[in-house]
Amino acid sequence: MDDHQVIYQAAEIIKRGGVVAFPTETVYGLGANAFNPLAVARVFEVKKRPYFDPLIIHVATPGDVKKLVKEILPNAEKLIERFWPGPLTVVLFKEENIPDIVTAGLPTVAIRMPNHPMALSLIQESKCPIAAPSANPFGYLSPTTAEHVREQLDDQVDLILDGGPCPVGVESTIISFLEERPRLLRPGGVSLEEIESLIGKVETNPIEEGRPSAPGMLSKHYAPRTPITLDWNGESLDIYKGKKIGLLAFQETKNHLKFHSVEVLSRKGDLREAAANLFAAIRRMDALDLDLILAEPIPEVGLGRAIMDRLRRASGSI
Ligand code: TXA
Numbered sequence: 001m002d003d004h005q006v007i008y009q010a011a012e013i014i015k016r017g018g019v020v021a022f023p024t025e026t027v028y029g030l031g032a033n034a035f036n037p038l039a040v041a042r043v044f045e046v047k048k049r050p051y052f053d054p055l056i057i058h059v060a061t062p063g064d065v066k067k068l069v070k071e072i073l074p075n076a077e078k079l080i081e082r083f084w085p086g087p088l089t090v091v092l093f094k095e096e097n098i099p100d101i102v103t104a105g106l107p108t109v110a111i112r113m114p115n116h117p118m119a120l121s122l123i124q125e126s127k128c129p130i131a132a133p134s135a136n137p138f139g140y141l142s143p144t145t146a147e148h149v150r151e152q153l154d155d156q157v158d159l160i161l162d163g164g165p166c167p168v169g170v171e172s173t174i175i176s177f178l179e180e181r182p183r184l185l186r187p188g189g190v191s192l193e194e195i196e197s198l199i200g201k202v203e204t205n206p207i208e209e210g211r212p213s214a215p216g217m218l219s220k221h222y223a224p225r226t227p228i229t230l231d232w233n234g235e236s237l238d239i240y241k242g243k244k245i246g247l248l249a250f251q252e253t254k255n256h257l258k259f260h261s262v263e264v265l266s267r268k269g270d271l272r273e274a275a276a277n278l279f280a281a282i283r284r285m286d287a288l289d290l291d292l293i294l295a296e297p298i299p300e301v302g303l304g305r306a307i308m309d310r311l312r313r314a315s316g317s318i
């Protein structure tokens with residue numbers, strides 16, 4: 001089957017209330033018709049995701065947002081114009097017609113237009129917006145290849161569309177527009193610098209409240225089975241003697257010999273390349289039965305902010 005036929009088949013599955021894994025520029029998503037509560041319930045079941053954690057709705061054109069929200073605020077409009085299709089999600093007050101299961105009962109909804117031809121064709125052919133979380137079991141690393149999805153969810157999804165490796169590699173940046181000032185809920189594929197240069201200062205402190213309203217929320221997230229830590233010191237590696245230790249390095253390292261395995265995220269120190277390699281590199285290490293993964297800190301600028309956020313969550317240090 002060629003791509004067009006597979007996408008047609010995938011769209012038929014979505015229309016019938018099924019669940020399809022599909023590529024986006026960030027990570028693979030696990031999609032269902034956003035207006036079919038039963039189909040969306042299956043997404044939660046497959047992921048073993050708690051129902052209090054809302055999903056992102058994926059649209060095929062910026063115009064589709066109008067039907068899903070009360071009002072598109074001017075700053076949201078600016079970001080949409082500049083960054084869609086792309087790794088940016090906006091949170092706005094929702095229209096009544098969106099099923100509660102999608103938004104976990106919140107009065108708000110998260111929406112993005114992905115920048116991937118297969119994702120866009122799938123949404124168009126399905127003739128409905130697609131609610132989709134990342135296509136991984138809850139709490140585990142997001143998949144950046146179709147193979148990652150197959151390894152973990154193969155028998156539970158109706159179809160997996162293979163669009164190759166995801167070029168961005170970390171999830172979308174989430175910005176909410178519920179307060180006076182826009183707020184960063186999750187750093188991601190569009191950098192905070194790019195966003196602030198367009199709309200001015202964005203709130204970055206997490207909201208203090210009982211129930212988590214963003215992904216950032218749960219401390220142990222994006223976590224491999226192998227413990228991973230950012231809290232170590234190259235001078236005192238002796239304390240790990242006799243243990244199988246992996247090194248997740250940012251750039252070239254001279255320390256290869258000391259470790260059981262080494263993954264270098266970007267030899268030339270490019271943050272985009274590092275983000276694109278991040279989850280696949282951790283997955284490869286996670287398959288090696290290591291005792292511990294030592295992660296090198298990444299400069300917290302541009303995409304480095306999203307990478308460090310994922311590493312902190314993987315290490316349970318948020
Ligand atoms: O790049 C991405 O955003 C990927 C691809 C598949 O599009 N999706 C993704 O979805 O990362 P997920 O479900 O793994 O993370 C979305 C996060 C959720 O953890 C949720 O907390 C947050 O978005 N979210 C969704 N709706 C929200 C809302 N109304 N208010 C605040 N946060 C919301």
Ligand code: MG
Nearest residue numbers: 133134135142
């Ligand atoms: Mg996720």
